[in-house]
Amino acid sequence: MSPLTQVSQYKEQSSACVHCLDRNMLSQYPPRPLLTRLDSKHGSFASSTSMSSSSPITMTESSPSRSNLQPQHDHPTTCLSTHIEETFDLKDLELMMHWCTTTYKSMAGDPASEQIWQTTIPQLSLRYPALRQGILALSALHLASTSTSSQRWRYLDTARLHQAQALAGLRIESDEGAPEAESQATFALCCIMIVFTFGFCQIDSENDSDEERPDVLDEFFEVFQLTRWLVSIMVTSKEHITADELNPLFHPEDPPPTMPNMSRLVILSLQRQNDMEAIQDATHETDVYDSAIEHLSQALEQLMKGGEPKVFSFCWSFRIPAEFLELLEARRPFALVVLAHYTVILHHLRGSWWMGDWGNMILQEIGDLLDPEWRELIGWPIDATGCFLPRTEVQVRVISPLGF
Numbered sequence: 168m169s170p171l172t173q174v175s176q177y178k179e180q181s182s183a184c185v186h187c188l189d190r191n192m193l194s195q196y197p198p199r200p201l202l203t204r205l206d207s208k209h210g211s212f213a214s215s216t217s218m219s220s221s222s223p224i225t226m227t228e229s230s231p232s233r234s235n236l237q238p239q240h241d242h243p244t245t246c247l248s249t250h251i252e253e254t255f256d257l258k259d260l261e262l263m264m265h266w267c268t269t270t271y272k273s274m275a276g277d278p279a280s281e282q283i284w285q286t287t288i289p290q291l292s293l294r295y296p297a298l299r300q301g302i303l304a305l306s307a308l309h310l311a312s313t314s315t316s317s318q319r320w321r322y323l324d325t326a327r328l329h330q331a332q333a334l335a336g337l338r339i340e341s342d343e344g345a346p347e348a349e350s351q352a353t354f355a356l357c358c359i360m361i362v363f364t365f366g367f368c369q370i371d372s373e374n375d376s377d378e379e380r381p382d383v384l385d386e387f388f389e390v391f392q393l394t395r396w397l398v399s400i401m402v403t404s405k406e407h408i409t410a411d412e413l414n415p416l417f418h419p420e421d422p423p424p425t426m427p428n429m430s431r432l433v434i435l436s437l438q439r440q441n442d443m444e445a446i447q448d449a450t451h452e453t454d455v456y457d458s459a460i461e462h463l464s465q466a467l468e469q470l471m472k473g474g475e476p477k478v479f480s481f482c483w484s485f486r487i488p489a490e491f492l493e494l495l496e497a498r499r500p501f502a503l504v505v506l507a508h509y510t511v512i513l514h515h516l517r518g519s520w521w522m523g524d525w526g527n528m529i530l531q532e533i534g535d536l537l538d539p540e541w542r543e544l545i546g547w548p549i550d551a552t553g554c555f556l557p558r559t560e561v562q563v564r565v566i567s568p569l570g571f
Contacts, residue, residue, distance in 0.1 A: 258325065262306040263289070270302075270309045273362060273521060276475040279415035287412060288355050295352040297336025301359040304329035308366050312520050323371060330363055337400070350407035357397040357404070361481055364390050366521030383532040387525070388496055391484050395492075398485035430467035433508065433547050434460060440544060444501055451501075455490045459505055462486040466512055476515045483509060500541045503533045507545040514552040530554045 267285055275281040292299035304326050311322035337356060368386055405417070437460050445453040462483055469479050494502035506529070513526030530548055534556040537545070542556075549556065 259303055262303045262310070262325070262329075265310060266302050266306040270306045273305070273309065273519065274358060274477075276477055277415070283413060283415060291348060291352050291355065294348065295336075295356075297333050298352040298356045298359075300329045300333035300336065301356045301363070304333055305359050305363050305366070308363055308370065309520065312366065312370050319370075323367075326363070326367065330360070330367070334360060345407070347407060347410060350404040351410075351413060353404040354401055354408065354413070357401045361394050361397050362521050364393055365525065369521070369523045369525060383528050384495075384498075384536075387529055388492070391495075392492065394481050395484040398481060402485070429547070430464065430471050434464040434467065436544075436547075437463075437505065437508065440501070440504075452490060452494060455488050455494065456501065456505065459487045459491045459502075463505060463509060467508070470512055470515060476512050477519075480512045480516060483512075498536060500537055501544075503537060504541060504544045507533045507548045510554075511548050511551045514554075527552060527554045531556060 267289060271284040271288075272281060274284045288298070289302060292302055307322045307326035307329060311319045311326060314322055333356060337353065337360075368390060408417075438457070441451075441453060441456045441460065444451045444456075466479050466483050470476060491502065491505075495506060510526040510530045510533075513522065513529070515526075516522040517524060517526060530545070530552060531554060534542060534545065534549070534554075548554070
């Protein structure tokens with residue numbers, strides 16, 4: 168059960184042809200968004216993480232290097248570099264061993280998918296160095312999360328180096344003749360890179376002083392943008408995967424419900440508030456909010472049914488309109504209210520070493536930013552997560568019996 172196996176279900180659930188619109192978007196998709204903590208804070212890695220001709224990737228004749236990422240026709244496919252200038256030493260063997268014994272569990276949620284991440288994906292990485300670099304990056308990050316401060320920096324530096332090479336090997340190309348295994352490797356690498364990005368920002372920030380610590384929302388928005396880009400590549404690569412080898416990743420078993428479904432009441436409340444905002448403000452982006460709320464509804468419904476958050480949690484970043492991200496970055500109050508409800512899903516991933524307390528940190532920051540009349544609208548997320556907002560008094564509009 169990979170972090171984003173909901174890609175296939177997403178296409179089936181969409182009543183409108185949103186996916187077709189996304190294909191058109193992908194045909195003119197820009198280079199990946201920058202992530203300050205990964206690309207700027209540590210300048211020695213800036214050149215290696217860029218998607219330019221200076222990146223440390225050498226393409227073979229069958230997969231030519233291109234600094235221009237704009238595909239030349241309407242149906243782009245994704246591809247990985249088939250050759251990377253890399254050295255493989257004992258440290259890398261340590262990382263691969265750690266992946267095959269421990270880290271692979273970070274990507275899986277059931278025995279069938281565990282076997283894929285433990286054996287099938289590493290075997291695939293023997294043919295695709297970019298995937299291998301991604302595996303080594305997440306393994307090093309996992310070791311950093313459990314290491315002492317002196318060792319932590321060594322593993323963090325190693326993780327950044329492998330992450331840079333992995334992302335530099337990820338391309339959007341117009342090669343319809345690419346082998347299916349390449350699409351499988353691309354899909355797996357995107358899953359790994361999403362987990363890596365959340366984990367790295369959390370682990371690296373533990374070493375920052377209060378003055379150096381970045382704004383929680385600013386950093387999350389950057390992670391969100393990068394996640395959106397990676398999921399868009401996953402959607403494209405999934406179209407070219409027909410073999411049954413990765414089936415457990417795409418079709419996990421439906422779990423039984425584990426909690427009362429309060430999500431519908433919450434969503435109806437948000438929709439009513441959206442209509443009220445439209446009446447009071449002629450410039451209110453009603454349709455944009457409607458789309459974000461509807462996609463949030465699908466994710467919350469799956470959570471209430473007992474679904475594994477790794478499966479669907481990150482698809483929301485891909486489904487929502489780009490305009491909604493702009494509203495978030497502008498700190499528009501109602502956009503922050505919607506995001507606060509999304510943190511309930513992130514909260515359910517808090518047991519994963521790479522997610523930790525991201526959900527509560529975001530919710531606390533939102534609570535600090537909102538005025539009292541807006542804080543009333545985030546009562547359910549506060550109740551559902553148990554988040555403590557010391558400087559606010561929130562009236563809970565929806566009393567939830569959920570004990571999580």
